[in-house]
Amino acid sequence: MAQPQRMRAAVVGPLLLAMPALYAGVMMWLRGGWQRSRAAAEAANATEVAAETDTRAPGEAAAGAPSKADAATAATARAAVAAVAAGAPAVARLPEKAPTGSPAEALGTATTDEAAPLLFSVLIAARDEAAALPQLLADLAAQTLPAARFEVLIADDHSADGTGALVRAAAAGLPFRLRLVALAPAQTGKKAALAAALALAGAPWLVCTDADCRLGPGWLAAYARLLAAGATPDFISGPVLLTGPDTWFQRLLGLEFAGLVGVGAACIGRGAPTMCNGANLAYRRAAFEAVNGYAAHAHLASGDDEFLMHQLHAARPGAVRFLADAAAVVRTAAPATVGALLRQRVRWASKWRHYQSPASRRLAPLVLGANVALAAGAAWALAWPALGPWVATAWLLKLGADWWLLAPVLRFLGPRRWLWGLLPLQLLYAPYALAVGAAGWRGGYSWKGRAVTNAAK
Structure with a gap:
C-alpha cells in the first residue's frame, strides 16, 4: 500500500510544486522591481537636495519648507477645522x-x-x-x-x-x-x-x-x-498604509494590503504596471486628456485608478512611476469587520475581467493558482501521507517568497512586526482568494448604499 502511495506522490508532487515554484520566481523578480522603485525615489530626493544646496542663499529655507507665517496660518486652520468638527x-x-x-x-x-x-x-x-x-x-x-x-x-x-x-x-x-x-x-x-x-x-x-x-x-x-x-511621468502611484486597532485581524489585513502595495510598486519598477490605489495617486492633466480620460471605461463603476494607469502606460511606456518616499505614505482605516473587508475586496476584484493589461491579467491567476495548489495539496496529503514532504516544500517555498518581497516593503511602510502574521495568512488566504475571486467575477457589489455592477459592456 505504501509503495503505490509513494509512486502517486512522485507523480503528483512535482505537479503540485510547479505553481508555487513559479510564484516564488515571480516574487524574486518583483523584489528587484521594488528595489528599482526605491532607488529611483532615493535618486530623485538626492538630486533635489543637491539642487537646493547649490542654489539656496545662506540661511534660506529649503524649497517646500514652511515659513513661520505659513506655519502660523496652518496652525490657525487646524484649530478652525477642529472647532467645526467639535460642533462649534x-x-x-x-x-x-x-x-x-x-x-x-x-x-x-x-x-x-x-x-x-x-x-x-x-x-x-x-x-x-x-x-x-x-x-x-x-x-x-x-x-x-x-x-x-x-x-x-x-x-x-x-x-x-x-x-x-x-x-x-x-x-x-x-x-x-x-x-x-x-x-x-x-x-x-x-x-x-x-x-x-x-x-x-x-x-x-x-x-x-x-x-x-x-x-x-x-x-x-x-x-x-x-x-x-x-x-517626466504621466502617472504617479503613491504608497498607502492600513491603520486601525492593534489586533490580529488588523495585522493580517495590513500585511495583505502591504503585499498589494509592494506588488504594485514592484511591477511599476519592472515597467509592467498592474495595481495602484486611488487613495494616493497623481497624473498629468494633459496626459489624461490625451487618452480621453475615463471614456474607455466609463461604463464601469470602479477602476478610476488602475484602468487610467494602464491606459497611460500603453500610450507612453515608462511614463508610470511609483513614489517610494516615506513622506508620501497615505494612511487609511482598515475595514472594521469581515463583511466590510469582503465587500471592499469584491469591489476591487470585479475589475479584473475588464483588464486589458497583459501583466494584470496574468498576475491574478498566478496568485490564485498558487494558493489553490497549497490548499489542494494539504487536503490530498491527508489521504496520501507520502505527499506530505511535497506539500511542506510547496508551503515553505511560497512562505519564503512572500517574506522575500514583503520584508523590504514593510521596512519602508513601518510595521515590520506584521511579518509574524505571514504563516496564519497563508492558511487563510486560499479560501479567501477563491471566495473573493468568484464574487468579483459576477461583477456586482454594494457600495455606500448603492447597488453597483461592473458587468461586461
Whole structure:
C-alpha cells in the first residue's frame, strides 16, 4: 500500500510544486522591481537636495519648507477645522467674486501667488464623509508645500449627512484655495465626482486621495520633489498604509494590503504596471486628456485608478512611476469587520475581467493558482501521507517568497512586526482568494448604499 502511495506522490508532487515554484520566481523578480522603485525615489530626493544646496542663499529655507507665517496660518486652520468638527459654529468666507458658470463654490481665503504658480489640484470625491473630512482638511492645511502651490476640490456625491455644509463651514481660515463641487442629479459615483472636480481644476497635475484618509505634512512636497528632480511621468502611484486597532485581524489585513502595495510598486519598477490605489495617486492633466480620460471605461463603476494607469502606460511606456518616499505614505482605516473587508475586496476584484493589461491579467491567476495548489495539496496529503514532504516544500517555498518581497516593503511602510502574521495568512488566504475571486467575477457589489455592477459592456 505504501509503495503505490509513494509512486502517486512522485507523480503528483512535482505537479503540485510547479505553481508555487513559479510564484516564488515571480516574487524574486518583483523584489528587484521594488528595489528599482526605491532607488529611483532615493535618486530623485538626492538630486533635489543637491539642487537646493547649490542654489539656496545662506540661511534660506529649503524649497517646500514652511515659513513661520505659513506655519502660523496652518496652525490657525487646524484649530478652525477642529472647532467645526467639535460642533462649534463657523462661517465660510466666500471670495468677493464667485466663479461664473461653475457648479462649484470657491471657499477659503487663499490668494494666487504669481511667483509660485499652481502646481497641484487635489481632487477628492466624497459621499457621506462628514465625520472624516475635518481630519483630512486639517492634514491639507498642515502641508509643508506652500499653500499657493495647490488647490483642493471636493466633489460631493449627493451626501445625506451634511458633507457639503461641513466643507463650507470648515473653509474659514484655510490657507489654500478650496472648491466644493456639487454633482448634477444624473451624476453619481466616484468617476463622475472626480470628472466634475477635474473639469474645474486649474493645475497641470491632478492629485487624488480619499475623503477618509490621513496625510502626512510632506505628502504634496514629496510629489513636488519627484517632479523637481527632472522626472517626466504621466502617472504617479503613491504608497498607502492600513491603520486601525492593534489586533490580529488588523495585522493580517495590513500585511495583505502591504503585499498589494509592494506588488504594485514592484511591477511599476519592472515597467509592467498592474495595481495602484486611488487613495494616493497623481497624473498629468494633459496626459489624461490625451487618452480621453475615463471614456474607455466609463461604463464601469470602479477602476478610476488602475484602468487610467494602464491606459497611460500603453500610450507612453515608462511614463508610470511609483513614489517610494516615506513622506508620501497615505494612511487609511482598515475595514472594521469581515463583511466590510469582503465587500471592499469584491469591489476591487470585479475589475479584473475588464483588464486589458497583459501583466494584470496574468498576475491574478498566478496568485490564485498558487494558493489553490497549497490548499489542494494539504487536503490530498491527508489521504496520501507520502505527499506530505511535497506539500511542506510547496508551503515553505511560497512562505519564503512572500517574506522575500514583503520584508523590504514593510521596512519602508513601518510595521515590520506584521511579518509574524505571514504563516496564519497563508492558511487563510486560499479560501479567501477563491471566495473573493468568484464574487468579483459576477461583477456586482454594494457600495455606500448603492447597488453597483461592473458587468461586461
